[in-house]
Amino acid sequence: MGRDETKITLRQLEIFLAAVEHRSFAKAARQLGLTASAVSMQMQNLGSELGVPLFEKDGRSIRPTAIATAVLPYAERMTATLNEAVEVVRGLQGEMDNRVRVAMVSTARNFGPHLVQAFQQTHPDTEVHVSIHNRRGVIAALENRQIDIALMGRTPRRVEVEAHRFAAHPYVLVASPKHPLTRFRKIHRSDLVAHKFLVREPGSGTRMVHEHFFQSAELPLPPAQEMDSNANIKQAVMANMGLAFISAHTIALELAAGKLCLLDVKGMPELRDWYVLHPKGAVLGRAAQMFRDFVSQEGPGFMQEFFEALPLPT
Known part of the structure; x- marks a missing residue:
């Protein structure tokens, strides 16, 4: 294949990346708005x-060949470069000056929309697009430049970002009011190993708090049931199905209603941080810059006022 004769297109590379990600032509087609036959x-x-097959059958799925795996980083680099070029052009043309795309992790849904509304009250001419995902979803949106700004706890490792801390993020241990541990004070970590827990998926912030809490004390992980959302975990804890580490910023209403109890455990609450961040080197439009600066400057006061009635063990 001569270099001047290649007919490879950027669209083909986009389809290739989707097929590798989903391990399915059908799923890639749905993502891209094409038919499975067109993707194939x-x-x-x-x-x-390229002169080689790129995918092999793997049961009902497909699997990239060794050549496809080798080509993958180049395809990612080329499409990312194109996306960056498009964003630069849009920024120069002023198309994004009054729009900002904000994604927040699901743990932030209890305060994030209120923070956005506070921003829009002071910047009524801006257009804010808000999306809420789990941690993996927000990181994927950052990688693909589908968003401008993210609100999240722990900063991602596989994406280079510029992050600004704007608030402390306390994690606590909660139980049903019917749980026997609610009668005790200054509970030791070792006392918790025998109790059942409810946890989020691997890689989530709450799962990492859960595992670090026991592993840092060289204790075995207690029995646990995995659930896919904080909302489901809260309902299960209220039903006395187990204990759970959870962000204190997600349980204010349940505590006020007496549906959940904070356990008085040594070493808790565990304080993490909230960040407003964006991809490193990204060209931000005027609205995105204003939102980032607003959260950095006004976020600490907003969070203190928003959660001032939240009771935390000391």
Whole structure:
């Protein structure tokens, strides 16, 4: 294949990345608004242009070949470069000056929309698009430049970002009012190992707090049931199905209603941080810059006032 003869297109590389991510032509097609046959045909054309097949059958899924795996980082680099070029052009044209795309992790849904509303009250001419995802979803949106700004706890490792801390983020241990541990004070970590816990998926902030709490004391992890959202965990704890580490910023209403109890445990609450961040080197529009600066400057006071009635063990 001569370099001047290549017919590889950026669209083919986008389809290739989606097919690798989903391990399915059908799922890639749904993401891209194409038909599965169109995706398959484009991957055949790309493979023919490279002179090698790019995917193999793997049961009902597909698997990238060794060549496809080798090509993957180059395809990611080329599409990322194109996306950055488009963002630069849009920024220069002023198309993004009054719009900011904000994503927040699901733990932030209890205060994030109120923080956005406070920003819009002082900047009524801006247009704010808000999305809420789990941690993996927010990181993926950062990687793909689908958002401008993110509100999250722990900063991502696989994406270079510029992060500004704007508030402390306390994690606490909660139980049903019916749980026997609510009668005790200054509970030791070792006393908790025998009790059942409810946890989020691996990689989530609350899961990391849970595992660090026991592993840092060289204690075995207690029995645990995995659940896919903080809302489900709260309901299960209220039903006395187990204990859970959870962000204190997600349980104010349940505490006020007497549906949940904070356990008085040595070493808790565990304080993490809230960050407002964006991809390092990203060209931010005027609205995105204003939102970042607003959260950095006004966020600490907002959070203190918003959660001032939250009772935390000392």
